[in-house]
Amino acid sequence: MLALAWIVGIGLCLVAAAIVIYMGVRGIQYLRPDLIFSHPQVSASQAGSGGFLDPLLGTLILTAIGIIVAVPIAICAAIWIVEYGRPSWLARIVESSIEVVAGTPDIVIALFGLAVFQLGFFAPLSFTSEGGGVYGQSFVIAGIMMSLLALPPVFAATRDGLQTVPTHMREAAYALGKTKITTIRRVLLPRVRSHVGTGVTLGMSRIFGDTAIVLLLAGGTARIETQGSVPGINILRGTGSSLTTYVYGNSPAGEGAAPQKAYAAAFVLLVFVLLLNLAVERIGRRSAQDAGQHLGQGVV
Amino acid sequence: MLERLRRPWPDTRAERLLGGVSLLVAVGIVAMVAFVAVEAWPIFQHNGLGWLLPGSGLEGEVSNMTAAGNNAPAAVFTLHAWPIVYGTLLTSGIAVVLGIVISVLASVFIVEIAHARLKRVMIPVIRLLASVPSVIYGLIGILVVVPFVGTHLITTPERVSVENVVQLTGEGLGVAALILTLMITPIMVALISEALMTVPPTWKEGAVALGLNPLRAVRAVHLKAIRPAIAAAVVLAGARAVGEAIMIQMVSGGKFFAPKPIDGLTFLYEPLRTLASTIVDFHDGIGAPPLRATLYAFALLLLFSALALSVMGYLVKLPLRRYQTRG
Numbered sequence: 001m002l003a004l005a006w007i008v009g010i011g012l013c014l015v016a017a018a019i020v021i022y023m024g025v026r027g028i029q030y031l032r033p034d035l036i037f038s039h040p041q042v043s044a045s046q047a048g049s050g051g052f053l054d055p056l057l058g059t060l061i062l063t064a065i066g067i068i069v070a071v072p073i074a075i076c077a078a079i080w081i082v083e084y085g086r087p088s089w090l091a092r093i094v095e096s097s098i099e100v101v102a103g104t105p106d107i108v109i110a111l112f113g114l115a116v117f118q119l120g121f122f123a124p125l126s127f128t129s130e131g132g133g134v135y136g137q138s139f140v141i142a143g144i145m146m147s148l149l150a151l152p153p154v155f156a157a158t159r160d161g162l163q164t165v166p167t168h169m170r171e172a173a174y175a176l177g178k179t180k181i182t183t184i185r186r187v188l189l190p191r192v193r194s195h196v197g198t199g200v201t202l203g204m205s206r207i208f209g210d211t212a213i214v215l216l217l218a219g220g221t222a223r224i225e226t227q228g229s230v231p232g233i234n235i236l237r238g239t240g241s242s243l244t245t246y247v248y249g250n251s252p253a254g255e256g257a258a259p260q261k262a263y264a265a266a267f268v269l270l271v272f273v274l275l276l277n278l279a280v281e282r283i284g285r286r287s288a289q290d291a292g293q294h295l296g297q298g299v300v
Numbered sequence: 301m302l303e304r305l306r307r308p309w310p311d312t313r314a315e316r317l318l319g320g321v322s323l324l325v326a327v328g329i330v331a332m333v334a335f336v337a338v339e340a341w342p343i344f345q346h347n348g349l350g351w352l353l354p355g356s357g358l359e360g361e362v363s364n365m366t367a368a369g370n371n372a373p374a375a376v377f378t379l380h381a382w383p384i385v386y387g388t389l390l391t392s393g394i395a396v397v398l399g400i401v402i403s404v405l406a407s408v409f410i411v412e413i414a415h416a417r418l419k420r421v422m423i424p425v426i427r428l429l430a431s432v433p434s435v436i437y438g439l440i441g442i443l444v445v446v447p448f449v450g451t452h453l454i455t456t457p458e459r460v461s462v463e464n465v466v467q468l469t470g471e472g473l474g475v476a477a478l479i480l481t482l483m484i485t486p487i488m489v490a491l492i493s494e495a496l497m498t499v500p501p502t503w504k505e506g507a508v509a510l511g512l513n514p515l516r517a518v519r520a521v522h523l524k525a526i527r528p529a530i531a532a533a534v535v536l537a538g539a540r541a542v543g544e545a546i547m548i549q550m551v552s553g554g555k556f557f558a559p560k561p562i563d564g565l566t567f568l569y570e571p572l573r574t575l576a577s578t579i580v581d582f583h584d585g586i587g588a589p590p591l592r593a594t595l596y597a598f599a600l601l602l603l604f605s606a607l608a609l610s611v612m613g614y615l616v617k618l619p620l621r622r623y624q625t626r627g
Contacts, residue, residue, distance in 0.1 A: 001405075002413065002515055008402055009409035009422065012489075015482065016425045019432065019440060077325055080318035094322045097329040103536070103606045105543020107576050108336065111599045114586065115335040151325070181314035209433025211546045216583050244435045251439050253550040259443055266436050277431050281424075 020270075027267020030260040036268065040222040040246075052265050054223045055246035058139070059208060059269075061235065062218070062242060065143025066207045067200060070150040075196065078158035079184055102152035110216040113145040117217075135219070138227065140236040142217035149210060150203030157199025161192030194287030198280050205276040208269065211244040218242065243269045336603060339596035342589070346377035351597065355380025358556040362582070365590035376590045383558040384598070387572035390473060390559065391548065392541040395480035399537055400530065402481065403488035404523065410489070411496040412518050430486035438550035441479045446470040446551055449569070458566045466570060471553035474568035479547060484537035491536065495529030496522055528617045535613030539606045545576035552577055575602055 035051035077094060085091040116122070118136035165188055173183040219225070219239020226234035241249070243265050248254050250262035343351055361379055368376045410422045450470025459468050499522050507517035523530075553571020561567050573581070575598045585591045 001408075001519065005405045005409040005413055008405040009414065009418075012402075012406055012429070012485070013422065013425050016429050019436075020428070022440065022444070023436065073321055073325065076318050076321035080315070080322045084315045084318065086315075090319070090323070090326075094326050097326040099610065100329050100607065101325075103539040103610060104332075105539075105545065105576055105602050105606065107543065107545040107579050108599045108602050108606075109332075111339075111579065111596060112332045112335055115339050115596070116331070148328075179308055180311045182308050184314075205431050209431070209435070211433070211435045212580065215546075215580065244433060247435050247439060248546060248550070251550065252442050253438065262439060262443075266439050269433060270436060273431050273433060274428065277427060281427075 026263040031264040055241045055243050058240040059242040063207045066146030069147035074154035082162040107212040110213040117141045137219040146207045149206045153202040154199035157195045161195025197283045201280045214242040214245045340600045342593040343597040351379040354382035366585045386558045388574040394477040395541045398481045399484045407493040426486045434547040438547035441551040468569045472569045472571045476552040488533040491533040495526040531616040535609045545580045549577035549580045
């Protein structure tokens with residue numbers, strides 16, 4: 001068994017190294033700076049079909065919307081569960097439902113988004129066709145569904161952080177005459193800032209790497225197409241794509257037969273995700289040094 | 301009025317607000333199940349639960365659905381989706397079984413065997429593997445692994461043996477299950493190694509004092525002690541494996557075919573589809589009502605299997621409570 005364990009352990013390291021090195025080699029081979037900064041264009045040949053600026057912007061927009069929607073809800077839920085949590089059956093239901101969200105496949109979340117946002121009530125949020133059919137696809141809709149992906153990591157991190165705050169801090173605040181909500185706002189939340197940061201970064205990396213939701217809900221146009229005339233809002237209501245769907249579309253599985261572009265975009269995606277990972281470790285290590293406590297992350 | 305909002309809130313109002321937001325999440329989940337179930341209803345109405353069973357040509361049924369318009373006759377709603385369900389069970393089953401073996405070995409390696417410098421390397425490696433997006437796994441699969449399998453591993457007699465039914469191109473069960481194993485291993489390694497680290501060191505010392513050598517001690521003591529964690533890892537990884545859509549769609553060949561174990565080794569090279577990959581394949585046609593109901597029925601099945609896995613994990617952990625190292 002010793003030999004097997006060594007083989008498996010070293011084997012995993014080799015596989016991970018192989019993936020990173022291979023993607024790195026291919027990425028450097030095919031990535032040119034003008035790819036990152038030029039828009040995709042319709043063209044018969046690969047040389048003219050432009051880069052992936054729009055998909056890159058699409059990823060950033062979706063991540064922003066997802067985090068903005070998810071973080072307040074997750075923090076409120078975590079505070080309520082840890083600090084209040086009455087009646088207890090309701091607390092159990094809320095915790096279980098967040099676990100259900102964490103375990104739901106992203107394609108099911110995408111279909112759920114389609115089902116909800118194709119109701120006529122939500123027509124202002126996306127494209128409508130002339131016959132009155134609501135498409136149910138836009139950046140804001142995809143972003144809202146992405147927030148379901150980011151919700152469990154932020155919730156879990158905040159809850160764990162709040163649970164590690166020692167009771168005597170709360171009691172000291174109450175002894176000074178603070179109400180519960182003020183204690184939360186002024187004492188506890190600043191303490192768990194790094195935990196929230198870790199959770200947010202984990203949520204961001206989940207959103208970055210997701211393809212299915214973008215494929216179904218963001219409209220699938222190569223460029224960012226705006227809808228309506230209010231600046232800013234028209235992008236939110238508009239359609240586009242993300243780096244992940246760009247990679248998917250350019251691979252042999254999608255329509256495009258442009259593996260070079262796919263490799264280049266995949267390299268950029270991998271670099272982003274690795275940077276986010278590094279950020280998580282940095283935040284964890286720095287806060288552990290500051291507070292002298294172990295963030296309790298274990299291996300992952 | 302703004303002044304009233306800016307004064308410190310009474311605790312009851314804050315509690316109700318926070319509780320309301322939390323309730324929103326729970327309501328959202330119920331809404332998710334409800335919406336998916338309502339959209340999937342036509343399939344259940346027409347087929348009952350029989351749409352899970354094998355039956356006449358799934359390929360034909362799906363193309364009928366795609367071609368039908370808004371007022372499709374009831375017969376178009378017939379569905380026998382067993383090949384897809386079988387494909388899901390196959391890929392996820394193989395991936396979870398392989399993954400557990402690999403993860404337990406890797407976790408034991410990281411926690412017990414590796415010295416400190418190697419441990420410092422392995423932990424970031426696992427984190428890296430866990431955070432790679434599935435589309436990159438799919439890209440490497442379809443651009444590197446599939447051509448390798450197609451040109452070097454599949455032999456001509458194997459191709460000929462199934463050529464009336466299906467083409468062997470390298471995309472298929474083997475590659476899909478292999479990459480799926482690689483995708484779910486980091487989750488399991490994280491859970492299992494965390495559990496291994498919480499086993500009290502005195503237990504191992506006791507076993508060694510009784511004469512076991514350290515590795516035997518790990519097998520005898522630790523692996524039994526972390527059984528709840530292994531159950532949790534199986535559940536989490538199983539849910540992830542069942543729901544993986546994009547990577548499987550890229551490397552599994554996209555045919556409504558149920559790979560036959562009778563074929564021997566060729567079995568691993570046969571193409572298939574899973575529930576999630578079919579949803580990705582046909583998401584363009586979601587306008588057609590029969591196809592829409594079918595895709596939502598698949599989604600409902602995926603949702604229920606994720607829920608069922610959680611419940612099973614909880615039930616499996618119950619009798620193991622007395623072995624838990626932390627209360």
